[in-house]
Amino acid sequence: MCGIVGYIGDGNAKDIIIDGLKKLEYRGYDSSGIALCRDGKLMVRKKKGRISNLEEYIAGEAMDSHLGIGHTRWATHGAPSDLNAHPHTNMDGSIAVIHNGIIENYVELREWLAKEHGVVFRSETDTEVIAHLISVFYEGDLTDAVYKAMEKMRGAYAIGVICAHEPDKMVAVRKDSPLVVGLGDGCNFIASDIPALLKHVRQIYLIENNETVVLTKNDVKLYNAARQEVKREVFNVTWDADAAEKEGYDHFMIKEIHEQPKGIRETLTRRLDDERNIKLDGISMTKEEIEQFNKVYIVACGTAYHAGLVGKYIIEKLAHIPVEVDIASEFRYRDPFVDGKTLFIAISQSGETLDTLAALREAKRKGARILSVVNVVGSSVARESDDVFYTWAGPEIAVASTKAYTTQLACMYLLALYMGKEKGVLDDLSYHRILDELLAVPDKLQTILDNEKSILEMAKTLYRREQVFFIGRGLDSSVSYEGSLKLKEISYINSFAIAAGELKHGTIALIEQDTLVIALATQNFLFEKMLSNIQEVKARGAYVVGLAKKNNTEIEKQASQVIYIPECADEITPLLSIVPLQILAYYIAKLRGCDIDKPKNLAKSVTVE
Ligand code: M6R
Secondary structure, eight states, X not given: OOEEEEEEXXXXXXXXXXXXXXXXXXXXXXXXXXXXXXXXEXXXXXXXXXXXXXXXXXXXXXXXXXXXXXXXXXXXSSOSOTTTSSOEEOTTSOEEEEEEEEXXXXXXXXHHHHHHHOOOOOSXXXXXXXXXXXXXXXXXXXXXXXXXXXXXXXXXXXXXXXXXXXTTOEEEEEEXXXXXXXXXXXXXXXXXXXXXXXXXXXXXXXXXXXXXXEEOSSOEEEXXXXXOEEOOOOEEOOSOGGGGSOTTOSSHHHHHHHTHHHHHHXXXXXXXXXXXOBOOTTOOOOHXXXXXXXXXXXXXXHHHHHXXXXXXXXXXXXXXXXXXXXXXXXXTTSOOOOOTTEXXXXXXXXXXXXXXXXXXXXXXXXXXXXXXXXXXTTOHHHHTSSEEEEOOOOOOOSSXXXXXXXXXXXXXXXXXXXXXXXXXXXXXXXXXXXXXXXXXXXXXXXXXXXXXXXXXXXXXXXXXXXXXXXXXXXXXXXXHHHHHXXXXXXXXXXXXXXXXXXXXGTGGGGOOTTOEEEEEEOOGGGHHHHHHHHHHHHHTTOEEEEEEETTOGGGGGTOSEEXXXXXOOGGXXXXXXXXXXXXXXXXXXXXXXXXXXXXXXXXXXXXXX
């Protein structure tokens, strides 16, 4: 989704902003632009496509400046084009705005601005109305004009604004879209995400909803909606900037796939004491509260939703609490049955997904207890939850989520074990059996990663396919959804996942000679049933790739190729089985020449509806 960077200070704003925008490329974008204040005027340059297009366009131009804003756009209103790219300006070009989010009443505002103020629009975007609105209210004080414009706007936005008449100031606002401020020495920054700033600062202000920030090179002031100044604690970023670099890997995705043993180990061991009891430090749920929950709602989007599907299975099995899993964009408009006895679990890598955040707020309004499973410390979902269960995946840059998913799963297991034990429904033997299995996962995963070449060889035989079906039963069906999503989002192969038992209720009609079917058969108690499903598709001509535990070699009689995972308890398999599917998706996409870390049309952090 759109990326925002702004700079004020003695350095070269252009270089600092372009560099920051590059760090935000992973969020997904289709055009970029920059506005710089120079000699009492604003210079605005924008280009469709990659940031390198913008760089080429402005190469050689004299653009020294100490104040500027830059943007990577992910099109919502109006196609990707030079004109629709941000920043947008008012009619005389003295005010420039960058924006992440959507202005819901922009049509109405456009009409009003055109009719009442003679505004002539140059783009099709909702953002352009912000620049004109601020201009209409501008009487020499940019902050005041921004406040007045906000009163007219509905929707979600993080904006950065500069004005040629006030070259020593930048104003930014956050309403439902992420915004951080970087505090430098003689310089200050705004950005939609911390990685954009890490080269320059470690001290950050996390801006809250409905707050306005006024930045000069030596000062940052925060104000609430009532225009009162608010104080904020400085957030110190402890993770290393290098963690957001590729470190010799061809893509972030494959680097992040390889970081999974570490991420899972960290996520597990940080929550265990010396006696191997799970300690939920910072999570204030008491035994009594856990006992009175009569329902768990897990709500998320995309990959995080798929982690929730596994969570349902595990929590129901180990903690004996009924669990519903819902897609956040559906939950929020469904008037779901949630009350004070509901534990609402929001899962989100970024912690900024707008639908997940909105669902969380809806559940909170209805009295549910909110626990979030989040990777980004200090993100909106984390801040608005009663308790946060952090995943220790480290920054995830590739759009395709990998290590966030497996660490989310690790959290689901710990939570289920913890609640099962607190409720007294899980005996010690079962608790330790599962815990032992979990702790063995990182080493077992390493053996899969060490065997990566065999999956590359398999990818070479499959990468020209244009259609794939993933099938599985029980936990394998949840993993099938994630395996299928991984493949389609980075390789653009038409990929579809279905519970194997559902095949003959419709989908089997699509199976014909040579159709590729990836069949997950890791569950011992469902193994024979999966063999039958494989036979069914084979009988219609399917080419089957099987995925099974090492000892279940019987599958070789049915499948043309097999991926094996190490032996483990049935309950644990998702943590292992997804990894070869991630690697397979990666190599298939690579062989197809796809832009793996930045797939078309996708954004890392979906901060609009
Ligand atoms: O940041 P979140 O976990 O809330 O993001 C949710 C989805 O947008 C995300 O998982 C998406 O499906 C991934 N690109 C899939 O790889």
